[in-house]
Amino acid sequence: MKVLKFGGTSVGSASNINKVIAILDKKSEDTPIVVVVSAVGGITDKLLNAGRLAILKDEVYKTVFEDIQNIHFSIVQELIPEDNELIISTIGKKLEALLSLLDGLYLLNELTPKISDKLVSFGELISSYIISETLKSRGIDAKRKNSQELIITDSNHGNAEVSIQPTRANIVEYFKSSKHRITVLPGFVANSTTGEETTLGRGGSDYTASIVAATLNAEVLEIWTDVSGMYTANPSLVKQAKPIEQISFQEALELSHFGAKVLYPPTVQPVLDANVPILIKNTMYPEDVGTRISDFTEKSIKNPVKGITHIDNIALLTLQGPGMVGIPGFSKRLFETLALEKINVIFITQASSEHAICFGIDTKDKETAENSINKAFEYEITLKKIEPILVESGLSIIALIGDNMKNYQGISGRMFSTLGKNNINVRAIAQGASERNISAIIDEIDVKKALNALHERFFEVETKQLNVFIVGVGNVGERLIDQIEQQHQFLKEKLKIDVRIVGMANSRKMIFNEEGIDLEDWPSAFDFAEKTNLEIFYNRVLDLNLRNSIFVDITAEEEVSYWYEHYLRQSISVVACNKIACSGAYSLYENLHDLALSYNTSFLYETNVGAGLPIINTLNNLVASGDKVTSIEAVLSGSLNFVFNNFGDHTNFHDTVKRAQFEGYTEPDPRIDLSGIDVARKILILARENGEKMEIEDIENESFLTKANLESDTVDDFYDTLKEDESHFQDIYASAKEKGCQLKYVAEFKNGKAKVGLREIPEGHPFYNLEGKDNIVMFYTERYPEQPLIVKGAGAGADVTASGLFADIIKIGNK
Structure with a gap:
């Protein structure tokens, strides 16, 4: 049977x-x-509602009754459309008895538990x-x-x-x-x-x-x-949750206690005692396997964790004080007080010092608990032997469940390291000797992120979801989005990384989608988007509270770089194309690195120097491996290299700069490139990565521009001065040509000093044949004293810059 x-x-x-x-x-x-x-x-809710309305003398109870009657009659008409008179009549008599009961409640104004049982x-x-x-x-x-x-x-x-x-x-x-x-x-x-x-x-x-x-x-x-069984996590919060095919009675009880609503714990006891297995099945999808609950315990199992669950609306109460240490009876008095108030304790933890006892209860009971405990320990509180009970609310319990967890090392470590990496603060921990349940109390707002992060860690074949927020969806941003879309499947299959863009902003509008923005038609999402506001953007990232979040800055705006430290403090990684933060005050640069270290997150900016070239990464590897960099010589401006490779006695300087800007090799304001400040920032960043505490003012900048160029008020004015000073630039070109040299804007770092400026490079020098928008960096080190380590390649352009940003994102995913 x-x-x-x-x-x-x-x-x-x-x-x-x-x-x-x-x-x-x-x-x-x-x-x-x-x-x-x-x-x-x-129907049960409707019956109770009708009863409540009746005792309140609200005749709407009759309308609710009619609704109950219509629901049942319409179901019968659909199920048994013919020869149903006797069935309708029988149900009608039952409903007449129900109406009579409701009419009586209307007259008596009282709904006792006894009548309520009859009603429902x-x-x-x-x-x-x-x-x-x-x-x-x-x-x-x-x-x-x-x-x-x-x-x-x-x-x-x-x-x-x-x-x-x-x-x-x-x-x-x-x-x-x-x-x-x-x-x-x-x-x-x-x-x-x-x-x-x-x-x-x-x-x-x-x-x-x-x-x-x-x-x-x-x-x-x-x-x-x-639902198709008991799930590895709440499927409404964790989209990747899946049904558990086999689970023990004890595991089912634990999951049920911690919020798995498909099974109510007292239900299990009779069949548990009789060793009758339970099968949870889905009426809508009867072919689904479902979950089988029995006394069977799998001996060999790859994943000892069977499920991750949670309980909301938890208040954490702490009884503490020096007078508790070594004095027996405090726990007894505390829990007797709660028992007398019929308050259920859901969670308990106590340190071996006996200085404090923490316990979790339902939030609705917190005031009763606080008042009764303070009253019970009034004498000790007056003598300052213990402190008044500390009450914290807005909390939840999350728990890992599994019979076999006790046989595996490191489950707790993996759990808490995952929470820590996602900036989820653990307020209290409880773990029994059986290790069937590891529980932690966290802020209620972090539950969804915690469940998803833990589910990803324990159940999702090591696929790591990265949630990316991009500010600066211009030329480079568009290329980055295209690259992410193109490589999405490859990254999932080969690197087990799922990159989703959840938020985007350009200078005017911003969009968000918690499930990931559709990258096939993302521009249309901006048609009805809200106005860009960096503070609102930041708050929206926090409100979404997604695991493995990454903020990507593809602007040149100082205002955007201001927000880096705020993101890092929330354990949100930062990837920056913007050079302002790393080339600003050294204290800011140092602070950002300290924050990334403190909050176990990443601050990456490979594209600050050389676009997609691995220049910063190479330097970091040299330093980390114990090598000492003695000097750096580099051509670090793809835009300036493009300009001087295309400028000559057959072209004018103004048109060459215009072309460079049109093809995307310069900043929107080309003065940033041509003044040398951009190159100065880059060599400053490399010097800092090498351990130097330098400021931008320490960089010697030998500008090739005229005074009129440098003092121009607007970009248009700047272009006008380039026309006016064409002879100046032709003289510079003629001097180099006469000596058989090429013009290159060079950055140098040596003996703790750095400088940038236009140089005449003779034939045979590694910089001489540098073409187009290419960059080159020569690292002279103790291991490379005579023949430098050279990094060379395209140092400007939307595609290579986007690929550098993408590489940083992937690096975070592999961390």
């Missing part, structure tokens, strides 16, 4: 009940089955009748038995306790003689020993099914609901 239970969603409509009928018909082909059903979905029992009694009659109408051998004649309880109305012996005797006696293929029982309802109607409280229908399954020693108890 099998026992099947169907919840309110499963019997919530005629179409769903048809699915139930199909399941019952198939399941009963080989063995008799008992089916326990809940009320039609939503109508839901299960009617639904079970409808289902049994539907089965009969389709030629299926079925019989309805009223559970009130089988389940005997005490008179604790609203949450009655089952009297086990008479209940079992009734069940055994009835099914001894029952030969029907299907027996339909209403769940939740019972009768007291004195013959009064009672109910079994929360999870009552599950409990009815569990008692019947245990008493009859059923082959299995199947609980049919609207």
Whole structure:
């Protein structure tokens, strides 16, 4: 024999009940089955609402009653469209009794627990009748038995306790003689020993099914609901959560206690004692495997963690003080006080110093707990032996669950390192010696991020999701987005990295999508986007609170670089194309690196020097490996190299600069490039990476521009001065040509000093044949004293700069 239970969603409509009928018909082909059903979905709430309205003298209760009546009649009409007069009449009489009860409540103005039990029992009694009659109408051998004649309880109305012996005797006696293929029982309802109607409280229908399954020693108890089993995490919060195929009774109890709502813990006890397995199945998708709960424990298992779950609305209370140390009885008095107030303690932890006891309770009980504890320890508080109880709210408990965790080292370490890397502060920890459960209290706002980060760590085949927020969706930004879209599948398959762009902003508008922006048509999302505001952008990143978040700055704006430290303090990595932060005050540069270290996050800016060339990375590797860089010589401006490679006696300087700007090799304001300040910033950054505490003022800048060029007020004025001073630039070119030299803007660092300026490079020098927009850097070190280590390649352009940014993002993903 099998026992099947169907919840309110499963019997919530005629179409769903048809699915139930199909399941019952198939399941009963080989063995008799008992089916326990809940009320039609939503009816119990409607019944209670009608009762409350009635005692408040609100005649809307009649409207609610009519709604209840219409729901049931319409279900019958759909399920049994013909020859249903007797069924409609029978249900009509039950509903007349319900209306009579509501009218009485209207007159009496009181809804006692006893009357409430009678009121809500109508839901299960009617639904079970409808289902049994539907089965009969389709030629299926079925019989309805009223559970009130089988389940005997005490008179604790609203949450009655089952009297086990008479209940079992009734069940055994009835099914001894029952030969029907299907027996339909209403769940939740019972009768007291004195013959009064009672109910079994929360999870009552599950409990009815569990008692019947245990008493009859059923082959299995199947609980049919609207999900495909118990999940590795809450699927509404963790999209990648998946059903658990096999789980032990103990693991199921732990998951249920910590919020897995598909199973209510008391339900498990009767079948656990009788060793009857439970199967959680989905009525809407009966072919899904579901979750099997039994006493089976898998000996060989790759992942010892079975599930990750949580409880919200937790208050953390701390009793502490020097007077507690070494004094017996404090714990006893504390928990006795809570017990007298009927406050359930969900979480307990105490350090071996005995200086403090922390415990978690439901937030609704925090004021009662605070007042009663302070009163109980009033004498010790007055003497300052202990402090008044400390109460913190807005918290949640998260827990890893698994029988086999005790046999694996490092589970706790992996859990807490994952939380730490995502800036999730752990307020308290509890772990029993069995290691079946590792619990931690965290801020409620971090629950979604914590669950996703832990699920990714323990269940997702090491695929790491990166959530990227980009400010500066211009030429380089567009190329970066294209590269991320193009390489998305490759990164997932080969590097196990899932890069999603969640937020974007240009100078005018910004967009967000928590599930990831559609990169195939992202420009259209800006059509109705909100106005860009960096503070709002930052707050939105915090509100989304996504794991492995990365802020990418593809601007040249000082205002954007101001926000780096704020992101780093939230353990959000920063990738910067913008050179302002790293070339500003040394104290700012140092602070950003200290923050990245302190908050276990990344601050990367490879594209600050040489676009996509691995110049900073190469220098860092040299320093980290113990080599000492003695000098650096470099051509670091792709834009200036492009300009001087294309300028000559057959072209004018103004047009060459215009072309460089048009092709994207210069900043929007070309004065930044031509003044040498951009190159000065780059050599400053390299000097700092080499350990020098230098400021931009320490860089000697020998400008080749005229005074008029340097003092121009606007970009247009600057271009006008270039035309006016064309002879100056032709003289510079002619001097180099006469000596057989090439003009290159060179940066040098040696003996703690740095300078930048235009140089005439003779033939044979490594810089002489540098073409187009290429950069070159020569590192002279103790290991490379005569023949330098050279890094050479394209140092400007949207594609290579974007690839450098992309490389930094991937580097964070591989961290």
